[in-house]
Amino acid sequence: MIRRLRAFGAFWYGFVVGDDWRVAAGVVVALGLTATITRITAVPAWWIVVVAVGVLLASSIRGAIRRSDQPAAPR
């Protein structure tokens, strides 16, 4: 039963979050910041998501490349 629950949770984690949890976390932070700024100031906040996407995509790709380039650890 616990194994099935774990598999169920792992499926939805993989479905929603995917390979890089930092991307999902970054999106949540960027949207939280956008919502906060629009509520407490009159400053335009649309650019936050643009900047976040630019940074998150580049850093996620860079991280994936670094991981794939690393030699396997000795056993």
Added chain:
Amino acid sequence: MGNAALFVAVFLACAVEAVEALTIVLAAGVGRGWRSAVTGLIAGLLTLAVIVAVAGPAVSAIPLDALRLVVGALLLVFGLQWLRKAVLRASGHKAFHDEAKAFEAALAAARHAPGRSAVLVPDWYGFTLAFKGVVLEGLEVVFIAVTFGSNQHDVGLAALAALTAVLVVAAIGVAVRKPLSRVPENAMKFVVGVMLTAFGMFWAAEGAGAHWPGADLALLVLIPAVGLYALLLVALFRRGDRRSAVGADRPTGTTP
């Protein structure tokens, strides 16, 4: 612009996943027998239809701002996942998805698996292989179609785009009876990644309370801008030796 982009995004996403589901169903049919594979295919399609019937009205009932925030955020995360893999493939850091290779791998696994029959199904392995392939590949498309349709107030058009893609891929699959390895799948995934990311950015920021300069017209800038940025990243991270690309795709799963 909105409706054309909606149709293109849903059609391409659905076509890509339908090509992958077709590969799995073909492997189940050739390796284990067609009766179980077709039963699994029909059961998978019925399951997806039930999910659409439940999720469609439920999503439409959510207030627009909350819908745009949650759905936009999810589409943005999905879009960035698709785009990340597309850039890694195009820059030579990840193996291109190869339907012929995926078919051979799934077929070899199907031929070596032990057989077991169940009620209405002569071969349980063939049934579950086809069923899981259809449901897992279809789930993301269902989400994209329902949410795109709800946000653009045109679920009918999204459903039409999804249905057209499935019928086109199924017709070609029946005609050629082998995996559709000549479909420009990786380029299609790149375009879908760009569309999901751009629409996700637009809706999520609006749902969070931001206002885009030019309102809906901002999408006319966002879509090409995301595409150009992704191409720039491909050029920036391009690897000289493509033979060292690693991480061939799995034959099943929900990730692009």
